[in-house]
Amino acid sequence: xxxxxxxxxxxxxxxxxxxxxxxxxxxxxxxxxxxxxxxxxxxxxxxxxxxxxxxxxxxxxxxxxxxxxxxxxxxxxxxxxxxxxx
Amino acid sequence: xxxxxxxxxxxxxxxxxxxxxxxxxxxxxxxxxxxxxxxxxxxxxxxxxxxxxxxxxxxxxxxxxxxxxxxxxxxxxxxxxxxxxxxxxxxxxxxxxxxxxxxxxxxxxxxxxxxxxxxxxxxxxxxxxxxxxxxxxxxxxxxxxxxxxxxxxxxxxxxxxxxxxxxxxxxxxxxxxxxxxxxxxxxxxxxxxxxxxxxxxxxxxxxxxxxxxxxxxxxxxxxxxxxxxxxxxxxxxxxxxxxxxxxxxxxxxxxxxxxxxxxxxxxx
Numbered sequence: 001x002x003x004x005x006x007x008x009x010x011x012x013x014x015x016x017x018x019x020x021x022x023x024x025x026x027x028x029x030x031x032x033x034x035x036x037x038x039x040x041x042x043x044x045x046x047x048x049x050x051x052x053x054x055x056x057x058x059x060x061x062x063x064x065x066x067x068x069x070x071x072x073x074x075x076x077x078x079x080x081x082x083x084x085x086x
Numbered sequence: 087x088x089x090x091x092x093x094x095x096x097x098x099x100x101x102x103x104x105x106x107x108x109x110x111x112x113x114x115x116x117x118x119x120x121x122x123x124x125x126x127x128x129x130x131x132x133x134x135x136x137x138x139x140x141x142x143x144x145x146x147x148x149x150x151x152x153x154x155x156x157x158x159x160x161x162x163x164x165x166x167x168x169x170x171x172x173x174x175x176x177x178x179x180x181x182x183x184x185x186x187x188x189x190x191x192x193x194x195x196x197x198x199x200x201x202x203x204x205x206x207x208x209x210x211x212x213x214x215x216x217x218x219x220x221x222x223x224x225x226x227x228x229x230x231x232x233x234x235x236x237x238x239x240x241x242x243x244x245x246x247x248x249x250x251x252x253x254x255x256x257x258x259x260x261x262x263x264x265x266x267x268x269x270x271x272x273x274x275x276x277x278x279x280x281x282x283x284x285x286x287x288x289x290x291x292x293x294x295x296x297x298x299x300x301x302x303x304x305x306x307x308x309x310x311x312x313x314x315x316x317x318x319x320x321x322x323x324x325x326x327x328x329x330x331x332x333x334x335x336x337x338x339x340x341x342x343x344x345x346x347x348x349x350x351x352x353x354x
Contacts, residue, residue, distance in 0.1 A: 014275020
């Protein structure tokens with residue numbers, strides 16, 4: 001087996017590079033979303049959803065909120081995806 | 087004033103208790119008065135790794151609830167001077183650890199010790215949060231494996247937001263210990279390398295402990311692996327203690343051993 005590989009000059013590409021790529025994505029996301037959101041975030045999200053639904057029918061995951069740090073400021077970022085064609 | 091060091095990881099089974107035991111033993115061997123505390127209430131194991139399980143009378147929770155004093159609960163190591171163990175309770179649940187209670191015990195220990203090593207339970211629940219809360223420094227134990235690295239990153243987030251130091255706007259000093267490292271597999275591209283993990287977690291590397299059968303032997307016999315002079319894992323822990331104390335020690339055991347001519351011919 002090893003001999004065959006040797007003759008064919010086959011170099012198996014390891015899975016470690018794949019692991020690294022996947023981790024870099026996860027970690028970047030994890031840090032972006034952050035675990036230090038204020039406790040009221042889930043509730044805020046729910047309330048916003050309720051208000052928006054008075055006017056437009058949107059899915060549960062249509063409202064996305066996050067906190068962005070910009071120097072000394074913290075910016076509350078709110079993303080609402082409206083359904084198409086409305 | 088003692089320095090409080092938490093040994094944490096998020097993921098279970100990566101070597102927190104092994105590291106806590108060897109790290110505390112190493113500090114004590116170099117003359118620093120050290121206590122190692124098991125925060126895994128309900129599932130204590132540090133006493134087994136330290137080989138003092140039959141000498142536990144009172145535990146951490148007893149001291150917190152004032153059923154015993156510290157002097158009664160501290161177990162003095164029989165082999166190493168300056169080394170003490172505070173066992174976790176076997177019966178109570180993690181709610182027994184109150185922030186005020188843990189703080190009071192750590193403060194009392196601070197008067198008498200140079201180092202307090204807190205062996206965190208796995209997970210990010212109460213026991214783990216309590217082990218982290220009062221820490222001045224953190225040792226993050228990670229395996230070169232995706233789930234472990236991800237959990238370590240989560241834990242780093244908590245260290246920078248949910249600790250006493252974070253609340254005061256200060257940093258918890260972080261150290262990475264990479265355990266169960268197999269240089270041969272890294273060379274084959276099958277395992278994340280030290281550099282990969284350092285790049286992802288972005289904290290200073292304190293040491294790399296190679297995968298070793300000696301770790302199981304050590305826990306079988308209740309003797310921290312750092313005390314096994316012949317063992318590579320033991321040597322790696324000794325190196326990282328020296329490094330922690332400010333010596334400039336090169337990293338060993340991160341390169342695959344060179345194969346002999348015959349092996350190269352037969353293998354790859």
